[in-house]
Amino acid sequence: MMTIPSIDNVALEQFVRKNIRELKPYRSARHDFESGILLDANENPLGSVVPFDSAALNRYPDPFQKTLRSRLAELTGVQTENVFVGVGSDEAIDLLIRIFCEPGQDSIIIAAPTYGMYRVAADIQGIEVRTCLLTEEFQLDLNALRSTADARTKLVFCCSPNNPTANLLKREDILELCKTTNSIVVVDEAYIDFAEAVSLAPLVKEVPNLVVLRTLSKAWGLAGIRLGYAIAHPTVVSYLLSVKAPYNVNTLTSTFALKALEQPEMMQNFVRTIISERERLLRELPKVRLVERVYPSQANFILVRCREAKTLYRELARRGIIVRDRSSEPMLENCLRITVGTREQNNLLLTTLSELAA
């Protein structure tokens, strides 16, 4: 049995910005009544210009997204009150910063190199970003993280599998961080479906300062509908619900998300295919002369160190193959991040790389 960290429910409240604790959230009549003769929200009673078979688009969506949240809760082994749904996990990142961090006073820590939006969301709010480099094995440096944090560090962002390094962070390190830091630890699991690992999500029931981010944008193939979710202590979820825009997740998105969640086997098929292509690329890429190092991957992309990343990036783009240049990031000199494509796309990538190497 895990020891409960020092942050309990009461302490969680104290982490929240004063103005957010005192916020009177927007309420519409729809927060109290879902059905009846709906003359409360100035909607169009006649229908919508473009009708949609599955749902009435002339009506505002459920502000609390109860059906979708309860389905996601079932799938992740938590309760509905542990789940927040947003416009991509990017919305949850932004809202967490807005709930916990006082502009000009508080800070976040990012375990870098990592996903860029944590910094952008903090910069937008005027929140200091402290960078704590991963170890050479791209794992959390617990001592460095603890010494980088101070009393005004509200959030620590870590990403597992990490974008762009593609490796999983050690589960015991993340839990140790939760236990020993006086901050909320946000673990971004956008790529967890591609990894040989169990999600940390169910642990939010025992670890109040853990927030896990997930998304339908990757394995589920639904980046276009913009649906991400956060799994957290009910206190954190209730603040997320009170600061979000009232109807953040639209009816088309939630209908498609619910349809997708009925077909997890299809997602699993995608994952199997992508993993098998990833493993093939992991075998083939090291044979290309321009490639100096191929890092292991537990995600749907591969980090590759090559001879001259910027030139290679441009040459690939000239031939119609767009990858991500990560060479300006700390620890990632000459590194490109390559998303695993279809078999044909990967073949083309490999032949193009060989031609460029010739």
Ligand code: PMP
């Ligand atoms: N987290 C990570 C680590 C990502 O790489 C991305 C997207 N590239 C996101 C979150 C954003 O996901 P979403 O589409 O759910 O906003």
